[in-house]
Amino acid sequence: MPLTCSGLIKKYKLKTRLITVLAVLLLPLLTQAQFTISGTVSEKSITLTGATIKIKNSTAVTTTNTQGKYQFSNLKSGSYTITVSFVGYRTIEKTVQLNSDQTLDFQLNQAAFLAEEVIVRATRANEKSATTYKNISKAEIEENNFGQDLPFILNNTPGVVVTSDAGAGVGYTGIRIRGSDAARVNVTLNGIPYNDSESQGTFWVNMPDFASSVDNIQIQRGVGTSTNGAGAFGGSVNIQTASPSENAYAELNNTFGSFNTLKNTVKVGTGLINNIWSFDGRLSRIKSDGFIDRAASDLKSYFLSGAYHGKNDLLRVNIFSGTEKTYQAWNGIPESRLNGDVQGMNDFIARNYLSDAEAAHLLSSDSRTYNSFTYKDQNDNYQQSHYQALYAKQFNDKFSFNGALHYTDGKGYFEEFKMSQKFSNYGLPPINENGVLRERTDLVRRRWLDNDFYGVTYAFNYQAKSNLNFTVGGAYNEYKGKHYGQVTWAQYASTGDNFRHYYDGKGDKNDFNVYGKANYSPVEQLSLFADLQYRKVTYDITGTDKNLKSLNFGNEYDFFNPKIGATVFLNEESNVYTSFSVANKEPNRDDFTNIKTGLLPKSERLNNIEAGYRFKNNTLSAGINAYGMFYKDQLIFTGEINEFADAYRQNVDKSYRIGVEIDASYIFSSKFAINANAAFSKNKIKDYIDYVSEYDDNGDVVNVFTTSYANPDISFSPKSVLFGELVYKPVKGFAAAIQSKYVSAQFMDNTQNDTRKLDAYWVNNARLGYDFNMAGIRNINIGLLVNNILNRKYESNGYTYSSAYQGTTTTENFYFTQAGTNFLLSLNLKF
Structure with missing residues (x-):
């Protein structure tokens, strides 16, 4: 029977409803469909290897292979903005609406000026270097920069432990990477060494608010690639200062917080003038009373930079300086x-x-x-000024050069009040006062350091083929240091005066190195890496030390530091790598001046094995690596003292650090993301001998007790360091983050004695930020950092020593406490 008109209408409506229901049911599947964006990057008809391709507002990043190809997989439908950059070329970006697989090719044009990254390229690691590293962007630095010293901005990276003498991150701060202290962490500024040549440490207090002038930082853990300056025994921190803005700008950054902490920063820049010139400047001051009593800091700094940007060359001159006045809090709490x-x-x-x-x-x-110090001028006073002339030249598409001339001028002293000091310890005769022979006096002394550091660094880069490149570089640096002391006040003056030097010592150090690096990809999936460095150090110490002991050390070291590695690219998103590296390191000044008469320290040697796996797509970035660091003749404190009761380090035959590190970031959605890392390690000395001195009633050493230990933990080397961060962005411009850091127990000496350790601690911080704009102001940022929101009581550093009297041994422990709940509130304006 034929359908009526009304029947046809009913059938049509039913069909329409079925299609609608089916579409609704399939909609989630359609919206969850995953697509790819792929293509090539080229200059005219020449493909470019190693170009960087990023998806804006995500962690998705990749590089082109030897055929200039790239690919992003597992992308949901939606709008994406893709940026492509390559050294020496203009960065470009394209926006694509993705609802199917897309091919997106990019053609780059050579930049009118050379990219700033070429300045640090020779000392940086990349995914072909088979090196364990972490890059920290300018945006990440700005998010965490509330005026605390740079170590606290690096605290969220794998295997890092930071501490603060004043307890709140302003003033004297320290950093350890994989348990290695600052003297074993190489720091460079634009490829120029920053570590103090003699102590080999890094004093961040001399660079207040330097983070405000930093563009990016790379932390290499382990030996890393060849770099300039002191050997990297735990890691290296490579800092690149800020690149110019294309447009003129001005910024006012202000922070106020607990303990009367105040930071004021002014930044200005011209942008590119006629596409050739640029000038930038910063002026900062930071003040804080500190958490510890009287641990106040008064810090000032400036940064000036001017650059000429040619088509094929770049010349940049940086001048920056820091002045610090910090009340001493380095004795700790008994x-x-x-x-x-x-x-x-x-x-x-x-x-x-x-x-x-x-x-x-x-x-x-x-x-x-x-704080044991109560004298009103118990201060550390120091000024350090840096002058850098950086030059880079791109001769052609295969050959480039970058180099630098540098000079650092530092001078300062720390002042302290000392009770009942012997005149003889200051080269002064006793005095006769009304028939009474006085051999002691209360006094105020200053210990000075006046030093100059200057030299040259250079690197030649040659891209022989698309799959083969070479770098030859090196540096020559000279250091001249003067150490002297003055007595500026005494209860009984003897024959001294305020200008007399009661000791004068000198340190002259020359540091030469040359290295060659090569990357070769015999096939697309394999990259081989080799890095050979020769380093020669001469170090002369003369004069007298603080104990009036004569100094006459002449030392010369020849080090060969080879590194080899391989990276296998499993696909566009993942790779595995392995490397073997050797590093050698000379002793520092105290290893010579504090050692017992007649003894000499030996240089240290490290064999470092790294192996890891990396994965990265548009939502997940993750890596896991295992390492082994095997030391020969590592210098450590053993409790032994010299004739002036100064502790000194001694070489131990064998010691090691082995561990696993995990680092990951995952974007759940446009609103939620998580960052996390973990470091697990075992840090041991094979055979260790501990020394305890026994004293008599006159304070003289009459006996030394020794105790042998098999495989104790290395001091200040926690077995576990964990970090996690949950980021929430509910609306445009607003972000909230909860940060959590766990550090397991650390021993303060090498006896693995539970009565001489820092307890484990778990600290949580909260960070809020809101960005918006209004008429006349390009961006307004309001930020809040609340540290230790659960008000945990913990100690991040300390020290210990033992002595004996009449057969009874006493151990003294001292701790550096960190602040409970405290806050920093910032207001940043960009014009």
Whole structure:
């Protein structure tokens, strides 16, 4: 029977409803469909290898292979903006609406000026270097920059532990990477060495608010690639200062927070003038009372930079300087005061012959903020100025050069009040006062350091073929350091005066290195890496030291530091790598000046094995690596002292660090993301001998006790360091983050004694940021950082020593407490 008109209408409506229901049911599947964006990057008809392709507002990033190809996979439908950059070429971007697989090719044009990255390219690692590293972008630095020293901005990276003498991240701060202290972490600024040549440490307090002038940072863990300056035994921190903005700008950055912390920063820049010139400047001041009593800091700095940007060359001149006045808080808190142990404090007072005023101060102070120093001018005063001339030249598409001339001028002193000092310790005769022979006096002294550091760094880069490139580089640097002391006040003056030097010492150090690096890809999936460095160091120490002991050390070292590695690219998103590296390191100044007469320290050697896996797509970036660091003749403290009661380091035959590190970031959605890393390690000395000196009533050493230990933990080397961050962006311009850091227990010496350790701690911070704009102001940022939101009581650093009297051994422990809940509020304006 034929359908009627009404029947046809009913059938049509039913069909329409079925299609609609089916479409609704299939919609989630359609929206969850995953697509790819792929293509090539070229200049005219020549494909470019190693160009960087990023998806804006995500962690998705990749590089072109030897055929100039790239690919992003597993992308949901939607709008994407793709940016492509390559050294020496203009960065371009395209936006694509993705609802199917897309082929997106890019053709780059050579830049009117050379990219700033070429300045640090020779000392940087990349995914073909078979090196374990972490890059920190300018945006990440800005998010975490509330005026604290640079180590606290690096605190969120794998295997890093930071500490602060004042307890709140301003003033004297320290950083350890894989348990290695600052003297074993190589730091460069635009490829120029920053570590102090003699102590080999890094004093971040001399560069207040330097983070405000930094464009990006790369942390290489382990030996890393060849770099300039002191050998990297735990890691290296390679810092590149800010690149110019295309447009003129001005910024006002202000922070106020707990402990009367105040930061004011002014930044200005011309942008590119006639596409050739650029000038940038920064002026900063930071003040803080500190968490610890009287641990105040008064810091000032400036940064000036001017550049000429040619078509094929770049000349940049940087001048920056920092001045610090910091009240000393480096004695720490005695264990008895920290625990509120009155009897323990009274015993401490008796053992250490504290005066009545010192005893009363100890007993009445707060347990977590006690500072033994009460003299009003117990300050550290130092100014350091840097001058850098950086030049880069692109001769053709295969050959380029970058080099630098540099000079650093540093001068300063720390002042301290000392009670009942022997005149003879200052080269002065006793005095006769009304028939009374006085051999001691209260006094105020200053210990000075006046140094100059200058030299040249260079690197030639040659891209022989698309799959083969070479770098030859090196540096020659000279250091001249003067160490001297003055007595500026004395209760009894003897024959001295304010201008007399009671000791004068000199340190002259020349550091030459040359290295050659090569990357070769015999096939597309394999990259081979080799890096050979020769380093020659001469170091002469003359004059007298602080104990008036004559110094006459002449040392010369020849080091060969080879590195080899391979990276296998499994696909566009993942690779595996392995490397073997050797590093050698000379002793520092204290290893010579504090050692017993007649002994000499030996240089240290490290064999480093790294192996890892990396994965990266548009939502997930992850890596896992295993490492082994095997030391020969590592210098460590053993408890032994010299004839002036100074502790010194000794070589131990064999020691090692082995571990696993994990680093990952995952974007759940446009609103949620998580960042996390973990480091697990085992750090051991094969055979260790501990020394304890026994004293008599005159304070003379009458005996030395020794104890042997098999495989104890290396001091200040936590077995676990964990970090996690949850980021929430509910609306445009607003971001909130919860950060969590766990550091397991650390021993303060090498005996693995539970009575001499820092307890594990777990600290949580919260960070809020809101960006918006209004008429006349390009961007307004309001930020809030709340540290230690759960108000945990913890200590991040400390020290210990033991002594014996009449057969009884006493151990003294001292701790550096960190602040409870505290905040920093910032207001940043960009014009």
